[in-house]
Amino acid sequence: MEDIIMYACREHVEIAIDDFVNDMEAAPQITVTDNEICSYCNEKAEYRIGK
Numbered sequence: 001m002e003d004i005i006m007y008a009c010r011e012h013v014e015i016a017i018d019d020f021v022n023d024m025e026a027a028p029q030i031t032v033t034d035n036e037i038c039s040y041c042n043e044k045a046e047y048r049i050g051k
């Protein structure tokens with residue numbers, strides 16, 4: 001299975017975690033990121049959600 005990596009701002013991090021868990025059926029690793037764009041609103045992302 002392909003690894004999923006998502007980026008989320010503070011507002012969308014909970015949605016991103018839900019989507020990750022639904023898709024991967026596993027708890028994500030959440031790390032802070034500085035130069036990515038939120039997958040949900042195209043604002044600056046603060047978190048990387050991945051395996």
Ligand SMILES: [Zn+2]
Pocket residue numbers: 008009010011012038039040041042043
């Ligand atoms: Zn967002």
